[in-house]
Amino acid sequence: MSDADVRDPAERAADHAGIGRLAEGLVPALIARLSSSQLAELEVQEGDWRVRLRRPAVPDPQAGKGTSDRGARGPASHEAHGHTRRAGDVKRETRNQGDGSSTNGAGGPRSGSGRDAATRAVATSPAVGVFQPGSRSVAGTTVRAGDRLGVVDLLGVPQDVLAPADGVVGATLVEAGTAVEYGQELVRVELAVRPEGD
Amino acid sequence: MFRKVLIANRGEIALRILRACRTLDLEAVVAYSEPDRESLPVLLADEAICIGPADAKRSYLSAPALISAALVTGCDAVHPGYGFLSEDENFAEVVRAHDLTFIGPPPEVLDRFASKEGTRRLLADQGLQTIPGSDGMLRDDEHALAEAERLGYPVLIKPSAGGGGKGMRMVRTSRELESAIKVCRSEARAAFGDDSLYLERWLEDNRHVEVQVAVDRYGHGIHLGERDCSVQRRHQKILEEAPTPALSAAARANLAELAVRAIVAAGYENIGTLEFLVDPDGNTYFIEINCRIQVEHPVTEMLTGIDLVALQMRIAAGEPLGLQQADVQSTGHAMEFRINAEDPAHDFRPAAGHVERFHAPGGPGIRLDSHLYPGYNVPPYYDSLLGKLIVWGPDRETAVARGRAALDELLIEGLTTNVEVHRALLRNDVFLEGRMTTNLLDRIGSAAFLAAAHA
Numbered sequence: 001m002s003d004a005d006v007r008d009p010a011e012r013a014a015d016h017a018g019i020g021r022l023a024e025g026l027v028p029a030l031i032a033r034l035s036s037s038q039l040a041e042l043e044v045q046e047g048d049w050r051v052r053l054r055r056p057a058v059p060d061p062q063a064g065k066g067t068s069d070r071g072a073r074g075p076a077s078h079e080a081h082g083h084t085r086r087a088g089d090v091k092r093e094t095r096n097q098g099d100g101s102s103t104n105g106a107g108g109p110r111s112g113s114g115r116d117a118a119t120r121a122v123a124t125s126p127a128v129g130v131f132q133p134g135s136r137s138v139a140g141t142t143v144r145a146g147d148r149l150g151v152v153d154l155l156g157v158p159q160d161v162l163a164p165a166d167g168v169v170g171a172t173l174v175e176a177g178t179a180v181e182y183g184q185e186l187v188r189v190e191l192a193v194r195p196e197g198d
Numbered sequence: 199m200f201r202k203v204l205i206a207n208r209g210e211i212a213l214r215i216l217r218a219c220r221t222l223d224l225e226a227v228v229a230y231s232e233p234d235r236e237s238l239p240v241l242l243a244d245e246a247i248c249i250g251p252a253d254a255k256r257s258y259l260s261a262p263a264l265i266s267a268a269l270v271t272g273c274d275a276v277h278p279g280y281g282f283l284s285e286d287e288n289f290a291e292v293v294r295a296h297d298l299t300f301i302g303p304p305p306e307v308l309d310r311f312a313s314k315e316g317t318r319r320l321l322a323d324q325g326l327q328t329i330p331g332s333d334g335m336l337r338d339d340e341h342a343l344a345e346a347e348r349l350g351y352p353v354l355i356k357p358s359a360g361g362g363g364k365g366m367r368m369v370r371t372s373r374e375l376e377s378a379i380k381v382c383r384s385e386a387r388a389a390f391g392d393d394s395l396y397l398e399r400w401l402e403d404n405r406h407v408e409v410q411v412a413v414d415r416y417g418h419g420i421h422l423g424e425r426d427c428s429v430q431r432r433h434q435k436i437l438e439e440a441p442t443p444a445l446s447a448a449a450r451a452n453l454a455e456l457a458v459r460a461i462v463a464a465g466y467e468n469i470g471t472l473e474f475l476v477d478p479d480g481n482t483y484f485i486e487i488n489c490r491i492q493v494e495h496p497v498t499e500m501l502t503g504i505d506l507v508a509l510q511m512r513i514a515a516g517e518p519l520g521l522q523q524a525d526v527q528s529t530g531h532a533m534e535f536r537i538n539a540e541d542p543a544h545d546f547r548p549a550a551g552h553v554e555r556f557h558a559p560g561g562p563g564i565r566l567d568s569h570l571y572p573g574y575n576v577p578p579y580y581d582s583l584l585g586k587l588i589v590w591g592p593d594r595e596t597a598v599a600r601g602r603a604a605l606d607e608l609l610i611e612g613l614t615t616n617v618e619v620h621r622a623l624l625r626n627d628v629f630l631e632g633r634m635t636t637n638l639l640d641r642i643g644s645a646a647f648l649a650a651a652h653a
Binding site for chain 1: 232247248249250251257262263265266267269270271296
């Protein structure tokens with residue numbers, strides 16, 4: 001099913017070159033642009049690649065609660081809120097649209113897409129349901145991107161919570177058995193330091 | 199009555215349902231997709247829950263996501279709004295299987311009225327006139343030609359499956375029929391995997407009039423009058439009003455009574471709308487039923503003072519209607535203008551974007567049901583409806599005058615909207631004289647219609 005496994009080497013090399021170009025040139029430029037603006041989100045597309053930067057929608061003081069209580073926040077305070085976001089909170093997301101796992105043109109972050117200041121990534125909930133951490137979600141566990149950190153039970157069907165990047169598991173933000181919403185931050189992963197740096 | 203309702207929809211109808219819940223002192227949870235995180239219903243809700251990404255198939259059309267959201271938030275009922283899963287009998291069934299109440303007709307009722315062709319026959323048996331059509335599906339060209347001859351040209355070729363105008367053609371001669379039937383078959387096969395076609399006599403210059411009904415679980419039904427939805431562009435309603443200028447008071451009452459009697463006899467439950475076409479001689483033909491709250495329900499609320507969403511919830515909760523026909527009193531005239539994010543000068547191309555400035559009109563008889571606020575980003579993924587401006591006056595003339603004033607006062611900056619079309623309609627003689635038919639805009643095209651209004 002996944003085309004990624006059978007692509008020819010030239011195509012893969014081109015992809016890697018593309019990633020490098022995006023990471024070194026475009027992404028820093030976009031971060032600067034987003035930080036200096038009051039925009040909530042920036043997205044650029046080039047060929048098969050799309051880069052989207054978003055400020056976190058809500059710095060979530062309620063991580064761990066199933067739903068967000070928004071009663072105290074009207075449109076007016078919401079507006080002010082939009083202008084007080086810190087530039088340092090920029091989240092990064094790069095996605096290959098050609099990847100079979102993300103063919104949805106409508107976009108939106110999915111499990112394991114959130115990253116924080118390039119040192120930390122957060123595994124997010126793939127569904128609305130009840131969270132059950134797995135054995136690999138214990139703090140200190142070394143994980144690879146795509147490892148299963150737990151599941152969210154969606155009407156009896158477990159949905160995998162995946163590690164967004166290679167690294168070491170940090171804090172689990174939600175207790176076992178808690179109701180979570182789609183996209184909710186669940187498990188932190190401290191990113192592995194790359195020897196060559198960038 | 200329920201205790202807590204999951205609102206499984208977005209935009210203005212999510213807000214409308216939230217308001218109804220508050221009026222009835224029910225808790226409500228707004229289910230939303232990621233791009234709707236900062237939408238007005240989410241911001242105003244006491245509780246909201248993200249159910250999935252932008253793609254509606256994984257959020258507003260995902261039964262598991264919605265039901266899971268209802269369960270984890272402790273809801274005991276689900277309101278589907280309109281569109282999305284509102285008339286999906288399978289969804290209604292799964293909702294019930296999880297001990298939740300589906301706010302709408304029960305699944306068996308949705309199932310009974312799911313097929314257009316079946317509903318036509320069901321209600322014809324209850325005495326409603328339907329558009330004369332072919333004797334069942336067309337077997338071959340010969341059968342088609344014979345049936346068209348019998349009905350009289352022009353005729354409309356319609357696929358038995360699907361909708362949205364695909365595989366549908368109006369033909370005026372036997373030669374046109376022969377060539378069109380091949381095209382329709384292949385279009386219907388491609389779109390719905392079913393190439394069965396039937397014929398209906400084509401009604402030239404028809405008008406669209408619908409009857410609002412409410413039927414409780416105990417077989418007691420009332421009508422709440424009719425609405426005229428003749429102002430359309432390509433089968434999409436853009437302005438609705440009541441009473442209809444197409445029929446006399448006696449004819450209106452007669453149609454509404456026929457409709458409610460037929461639908462009660464056919465075993466309907468909850469609120470619903472029976473749609474009719476009206477020909478230039480005033481003959482009415484039943485075409486289809488909508489088993490949900492409709493976009494244009496406020497027109498009826500303005501005339502009757504009855505909260506249709508609250509009524510819908512009470513019926514779903516098993517309460518008796520508590521209203522007799524004589525309790526429904528209609529007063530004055532109401533119009534609803536659908537405000538869409540689309541560009542009428544460019545064939546109603548959708549126009550998502552950022553709302554720079556926004557001002558809602560006010561004054562006597564003015565109501566705005568909208569999820570807009572200044573700074574709101576209209577996401578590109580969904581329906582283009584930004585809201586509905588509803589005006590009421592003691593008579594049609596006053597409603598038109600209030601409509602003009604309110605449209606002038608309405609300010610939406612940053613987005614292209616269809617407000618100009620409404621302004622043009624309120625300057626159009628055919629509309630002002632109440633003679634509009636469903637082809638008013640499509641006949642000359644919206645750009646030409648706008649240009650003519652400015653001339």
